[in-house]
Amino acid sequence: MKFQRYAGIAGVVVAGALALTACGTDNNTSPGTSKAAGNIKDCGKGTLNASGSTAQGNAMDTWRKAYQEACSGANLNYNGNGSGAGVQQFIAGSTAFAGSDSALKPEEHPKADQRCKTGSAVDLPMVVGPIAVVYNLKGVDNLQLSPKTIAGIFAGKIKTWNDPAIKKDNPSAKLPSTAISTVHRADESGTSDNFTKFMQATAPKVWTYAPGKKWVAPGGQGAKGSDGVAAAVKQGNGSIAYDEYSYAMNGKLQTAKVANGSGKFVELSPDSASKGVEAAKVVGKGKDLSLAIDYNTKEAGAYPIVLTTYEITCLKGLPADQLKLVKSFLTYTASDAGQSGLTQLGYAPLPKSIQTKVQDVVKGLA
Amino acid sequence: MSSSTEIIEQGGSGAGARPAPSPGRLGDRLFRLASSGAGILLLVIMAAIAAFLIAEAIPALRANHASFLTTTTWNPDGTPSVFGIAALAFGTVLTSLIALIIATPVAVGVALFISHYAPRSLAAILGYIVDLLAAVPSVVYGLWGLIFLVPGVQPVWQWLHDTLGFIPLFSADQVAGKSVLTGSLVLAIMILPIIAAVSREVFLQAPVNLQEAALGLGATRWEMIRMTVLPFGKSGVISAAMLGLGRALGETIAVAMVLPAAFTVSAQLLNTNGNSIAANIANTFAEASENGRGALIASGLVLFVITLVVNMAARLVIARKKVRA
Numbered sequence: 001m002k003f004q005r006y007a008g009i010a011g012v013v014v015a016g017a018l019a020l021t022a023c024g025t026d027n028n029t030s031p032g033t034s035k036a037a038g039n040i041k042d043c044g045k046g047t048l049n050a051s052g053s054t055a056q057g058n059a060m061d062t063w064r065k066a067y068q069e070a071c072s073g074a075n076l077n078y079n080g081n082g083s084g085a086g087v088q089q090f091i092a093g094s095t096a097f098a099g100s101d102s103a104l105k106p107e108e109h110p111k112a113d114q115r116c117k118t119g120s121a122v123d124l125p126m127v128v129g130p131i132a133v134v135y136n137l138k139g140v141d142n143l144q145l146s147p148k149t150i151a152g153i154f155a156g157k158i159k160t161w162n163d164p165a166i167k168k169d170n171p172s173a174k175l176p177s178t179a180i181s182t183v184h185r186a187d188e189s190g191t192s193d194n195f196t197k198f199m200q201a202t203a204p205k206v207w208t209y210a211p212g213k214k215w216v217a218p219g220g221q222g223a224k225g226s227d228g229v230a231a232a233v234k235q236g237n238g239s240i241a242y243d244e245y246s247y248a249m250n251g252k253l254q255t256a257k258v259a260n261g262s263g264k265f266v267e268l269s270p271d272s273a274s275k276g277v278e279a280a281k282v283v284g285k286g287k288d289l290s291l292a293i294d295y296n297t298k299e300a301g302a303y304p305i306v307l308t309t310y311e312i313t314c315l316k317g318l319p320a321d322q323l324k325l326v327k328s329f330l331t332y333t334a335s336d337a338g339q340s341g342l343t344q345l346g347y348a349p350l351p352k353s354i355q356t357k358v359q360d361v362v363k364g365l366a
Numbered sequence: 367m368s369s370s371t372e373i374i375e376q377g378g379s380g381a382g383a384r385p386a387p388s389p390g391r392l393g394d395r396l397f398r399l400a401s402s403g404a405g406i407l408l409l410v411i412m413a414a415i416a417a418f419l420i421a422e423a424i425p426a427l428r429a430n431h432a433s434f435l436t437t438t439t440w441n442p443d444g445t446p447s448v449f450g451i452a453a454l455a456f457g458t459v460l461t462s463l464i465a466l467i468i469a470t471p472v473a474v475g476v477a478l479f480i481s482h483y484a485p486r487s488l489a490a491i492l493g494y495i496v497d498l499l500a501a502v503p504s505v506v507y508g509l510w511g512l513i514f515l516v517p518g519v520q521p522v523w524q525w526l527h528d529t530l531g532f533i534p535l536f537s538a539d540q541v542a543g544k545s546v547l548t549g550s551l552v553l554a555i556m557i558l559p560i561i562a563a564v565s566r567e568v569f570l571q572a573p574v575n576l577q578e579a580a581l582g583l584g585a586t587r588w589e590m591i592r593m594t595v596l597p598f599g600k601s602g603v604i605s606a607a608m609l610g611l612g613r614a615l616g617e618t619i620a621v622a623m624v625l626p627a628a629f630t631v632s633a634q635l636l637n638t639n640g641n642s643i644a645a646n647i648a649n650t651f652a653e654a655s656e657n658g659r660g661a662l663i664a665s666g667l668v669l670f671v672i673t674l675v676v677n678m679a680a681r682l683v684i685a686r687k688k689v690r691a
Contacts, residue, residue: 082652084443108655159539179540181638186627186646188443188653213653214441221544221638222627224649235517236543 040332043071044325051079052086052099054225055190056127056309058246058345060099063333066341074325083190090312091115096322097313097330099127101190102213103290104312112312119316119366123290124358126333128348130273131195131305132248132255135240136233137161139176143256144169144265147202147304150258153240154182154199155207156219161238169259183232183241186222188213194293194307195242201295202261202304244307245273246346258305261298272303273348280308280354287315287361291354306348316366327365334358419667426660434664438629440646442661443654449661451643451668453629458642458672460633461546461621462614465553470607472554473561480562481569482591493566500559508620511552516543516624523547523636538637544626546640552624553617557610564609568602569595601684608680615673618644643669 050060057080064076081089083100090098091111103123104112112121133150135143140161145153149165152158158165162175185192196211209217223232229243230251240256245268248255257265266272279297284290295304311333313326332338339349350358427434429447437450476496480489520543530536538545572595580590622645626638643665651662 084653084655084658088656181540181542186649188650188655188658210444212441212444214444214650216439216441216444218630219638220626220628221542222641222649224622224627231512232544 040067040070040328042328042331043074044328045071045073046321046325047075047077048322048325048329049077049079049095050086050097050099050311051081051089051095052312053083053101053190053309054080055083055101055129055244055307056080056099059127059342059347062341062345063329063338066338067329067332071328074329076325076329082187084188087112087312090121096318096326097311099309100312101307101309102193103284103288103310116314116317119314120286121312122288122315122361123284123310123312124330124334124361125289125291125308125350125354126311126330126358127309127342128273128277128350129191129307129309129346130245130268130270130276130303130348131191131198131242131307132245132253132268133240133258133305134230134233134243134248134251134253134255136237136253137176137178137240138237140170140173141254143173143254144259145256146259146263146265147199148206151199151203151207153180154184154220154242155209155217156182157206169265178238181236181239182220183223183229183236183239184215184217184220185226185229186215186224189226190307190309191226191242191244195305197293198295198305242305244346245348249346258303260302260304261296262300264300266301266303268303270343270348272301273306274351275299275302276304276306277308277348278302278351278353282354282357287364289354289357289361313365315361315364318365323365327362330362330365331359334362416667416670419663419670422660423664423667424660426657427664429657430661438631440629440650440661443658447657447661451665453631454641454643454646454665455668455672456631457546457625457640458615458644458669461549461553461625461640461642462611464547464550464635465557465614466607466611468550468554469558469561469610470603473558473606473610474565474603476558476562477565477569478591478595480566482587482595493563496559496562496566500563504556504617504620507552507556508623511548511620511624515552516548519543519548519551527636535633535635538634540638541636542626542638544624544640545636545638546625547635549621549625549640549642550635552620553614556617556620557614560613561603561606561610564606565599565603568599568606571602572598605680605684608676611676611680612673615676616644616669617642618648621645622648643672 060078064078068074068076078099083102086098087100087104087108089095091108093115104121109121115121133145137143146169149158149169152165158180160177160179162177166175190213192215193211193213196209199207200211215222221232223229226244226247229241230247230253233239233241233253234251255268257267259265276297277293279294279299279302280291281294282289283292290310291308293306293308297304311330318326334355339355343349426442430449431446432448432450434450436452437448438453440449440454441447442449480492480496484492520541523545524541527536527538527541576594577590580594585593621642625640625642625645627641627645627649628639629641630639632639647662647666650658654662
C-alpha cells in the first residue's frame with residue numbers, strides 16, 4: 001500500500017540522516033556480540049519470523065546477529081514495523097512472536113489466545129528501555145527537572161527556560177529566556193504511553209490529560225518515531241522532548257536528571273533504570289508477566305521513567321518447528337549474556353527478580 | 367483541452383470522424399473489446415477503492431465518541447475513541463492553497479520564459495530541467511526541506527513575524543521552523559515543475575499567426591503575450607494549477623517530514639501549526655491498532671472526496687472559460 005511504503009521509506013531516510021550525523025556511534029556493538037555468542041547451547045533450526053516494536057529494534061538486531069553467529073542453521077527475521085502491527089501479525093499467525101511496547105490489551109488477549117489454538121498467549125518483559133528527557137539549550141548542562149516541572153513544561157504551562165519552576169530545580173544554572181519548544185511523538189508509541197503515565201502518576205494536578213499511546217495535549221510539535229524526535233531536538237535550540245535512551249545516546253543529546261519519589265535527582269544510566277524497573281509489580285494472570293511500573297519509586301538511585309517492552313508468544317500451541325527456535329532464542333535473550341549485551345545500546349538489563357521469572361516461563365514453553 | 371482537439375481536427379479525419387466499424391475483421395473486434403475492457407476496468411477500480419474505503423471506515427466511525435467532522439483531536443485507539451477530521455482537512459487545504467498561490471505565478475513565469483523569451487538552445491535545456499524536477503521523488507524534497515529548509519527559514523520567518531506580526535496570518539506565540547508556511551513552501555517547490563511543464567506546452571500551442579499579427583501591429587513582446595498567449599493559455603494554466611493542487615493535496619511524505627503534526631485549526635502560518643490528512647496517515651499508520659487504521663482510512667475517504675471536488679470544480683471553471691473564449 002502506498003502510505004505504508006512511504007512510511008517505510010521515510011523511516012529509512014530519517015534513520016539514514018541520523019546515521020550520517022551520528023557517524024561511527026553504531027560500531028560499538030561488536031564486543032558484546034562475540035562474547036554473547038558463546039553462551040548459546042541449544043540451537044534451533046529453520047526460519048523464524050517476528051515483528052513489532054521499534055523500541056526494541058536495536059536489541060533484536062544485536063540478539064539476532066549473535067544468535068545466528070552461534071547457530072548456523074537458524075535464520076531469524078525481525079521486522080520493526082510498530083507494536084500495533086506486530087501484535088496484529090502475531091494474531092494473524094504470520095509471525096511466531098511479537099515485540100510490543102505494551103502488554104496485550106484485554107480486548108486483544110482472547111484473539112491472541114485463539115491464535116495459539118491449544119494454549120494461551122503470554123507477555124514476557126524482555127527489553128527495558130529507559131526514557132530520557134532530552135533537551136537542547138545552549139549554555140546549560142546538567143539540567144535537573146522534578147516531575148512537576150516536566151509535567152508543567154509538556155502541558156504548556158511553563159513556556160520559557162527561565163521560569164521560576166525550572167530555576168527552583170536548578171538553583172546554580174544560568175537559564176536563558178529562550179522560549180521552550182516541546183517535541184512529542186506524532187505516531188502512537190509505548191514511549192508516549194509510559195511518559196504520560198509517569199506524569200499522571202507523579203504530577204496529577206499539573207498533567208490533566210489522559211495518558212495513552214497517542215499524545216493528546218495541545219501545543220508542541222510532533223515527530224515520527226524515536227529518530228524523528230531526536231532529529232527535531234537536535235535542530236532546535238530551546239527544545240525539549242522525551243525519547244528512548246538509545247536514541248538520545250546515538251544522537252549525542254543532553255539528558256536531564258529526573259527526580260524520583262524521594263525528591264532526589266537521578267542521572268539516567270542502565271543501572272539507575274534497572275533499579276527503576278525493580279519496583280514494578282507483576283500484574284499479569286498466571287504465567288503472564290505484564291508489569292505495572294511504580295513511577296513514584298523512592299528507591300535510592302532509581303530512575304523513574306522506564307519503558308518495558310514485551311515479547312508476546314504462545315505458552316502452548318506453537319507448531320513444533322517454530323517452538324524449538326522460539327524457545328531457544330528467548331532462552332538466550334533472557335539469559336545474563338543476552339541482557340548484559342544490551343547496556344551499550346542504551347537499554348537497561350532486566351532486574352534479577354523479574355529476569356528469573358521470565359526464564360521460568362520460557363522454560364515452560366511447549 | 368482546447369489545444370488538443372484543435373490539433374486532432376486539423377490532423378485529418380482519422381480520429382475525428384470515427385468511421386463505422388467493419389464487422390468482418392477479427393482484429394478489429396478484439397481491439398474494441400480490449401479497449402472497452404480497459405475503460406470498464408478503470409471504473410471498476412475506482413468503485414472498488416471507494417467501496418473498500420467505506421467498508422473499512424464504517425466500524426471505526428461507529429466507535430467514534432465525537433463528531434467526525436468537527437472534532438480536532440485524533441485519538442482513535444484511546445478509550446473512549448475520539449477522532450475528527452477538522453484539523454487535518456483544514457491543514458491539508460490550507461497548505462495546498464498557499465502552495466498554489468506561491469507556485470502558480472512563478473511557474474507561469476518560468477513557462478513564458480521558456481516558450482517566448484529564452485534563446486532556443488537555452489529553452490531546450492531549461493525545459494528538460496523542469497521535466498527533471500517534476501520527476502524528483504517527493505521524499506527527496508522532504509529530506510531537503512527537513513534538513514536544509516526548516517533551520518534555514520527560521521530567521522526569515524522571525525523577520526516576517528517581527529515586521530508583519532500585526533497581520534493575524536503572521537502572528538505567533540513562538541515562530542517555528544516547522545510551520546504551515548514552511549510546509550507550503552516545500553509543496554510549492556514540488557508542484558512548480560508540474561505547473562510550469564504543462565503551462566509551457568500550452569503556451570507553445572498559442573497560434574503563431576495571432577502573435578505575429580500583434581507584433582506586426584506594433585505591440586511590444588509583453589503586450590503580445592498579454593493579448594494573445596495568455597488568453598489562449600488561460601484554461602490550460604488553470605488545469606495545470608489544478609493538477610498541481612491535486613498533487614499538493616495528496617502529497618504525503620514531504621509534508622509529513624516538514625509539518626509539525628499539530629492538531630490545530632489556526633491560520634497562524636508561522637506558529638507550530640499544521641498537519642495534513644496524508645501526512646497523518648504516514649505518521650501514524652504503522653503504530654495504529656485496528657480502530658486507528660479504520661479511522662485513518664476514514665480520513666483517506668475524506669481526502670478522496672476533497673480531491674474529487676477540487677477536480678470537478680476545476681473542470682467546471684475550464685468549461686466555463688471555454689464557452690467564453
